[in-house]
């Protein structure tokens with residue numbers, strides 16, 4: 001069965017201030033979507049609300065994931081159900097190596113699927129990790145480093161894609177995975193995502209640059225303005241943003 005992430009009329013506030021004002025967005029497993037919009041339009045707020053960050057209050061609306069009410073689930077349950085979130089500013093976890101983090105995550109997913117599961121063996125995990133690291137062009141020593149501690153912008157993004165590759169979620173939301181990357185790193189990360197895209201993975205790429213989208217080629221493009229998705233279309237909409245920027249969006253939807 002195809003997993004669907006359905007966001008219906010989502011209203012989210014931070015400290016009582018409304019940020020999302022009725023977002024509707026549906027992503028199916030196997031589809032590639034882009035969420036674009038100027039800085040401050042609410043893109044990251046949507047990502048945090050999807051993961052259940054406690055500072056983001058859902059005032060109205062629903063999020064249904066794979067037939068379940070996501071808003072009733074804790075953050076770790078959302079992840080185990082197959083929703084993956086890569087954040088714009090990943091947190092450092094001193095004392096936990098990337099390898100241990102990945103192994104624990106894989107085991108949590110396996111246990112969710114089968115409570116009897118004994119976990120992935122060291123050898124199997126090592127083989128899996130080495131293969132994924134090779135395809136992402138990351139140095140094997142990377143796995144022994146503490147998660148995100150002292151990682152460069154490019155390393156953080158590669159670590160995220162490595163997580164995406166090993167966890168095999170149903171739907172992944174990638175918030176500004178392209179930010180802070182030079183052109184070569186951008187291509188490696190985009191290739192990494194492209195290699196994972198297929199019938200089993202749905203992706204929502206959040207970005208305010210269109211350059212990344214030239215590599216990812218989303219089938220569906222959504223543009224956010226002031227807490228709402230105001231424009232939707234195909235890849236041509238991303239090209240329009242590329243050519244004209246966001247001014248026309250602001251002019252069309254600004255309320256006096």
Ligand code: ADP
Nearest residue numbers: 014019037038039040041042043044045046055
């Ligand atoms: P985007 O990711 O599209 O740049 P954000 O979701 O980060 O936008 O921000 C949307 C709006 O919410 C902005 O006006 C921002 O100032 C506000 N905002 C975001 N995070 C917080 C926060 N922790 N506290 C207060 N306001 C916030």
Ligand code: MG
Nearest residue numbers: 043044088176
């Ligand atoms: Mg953001």
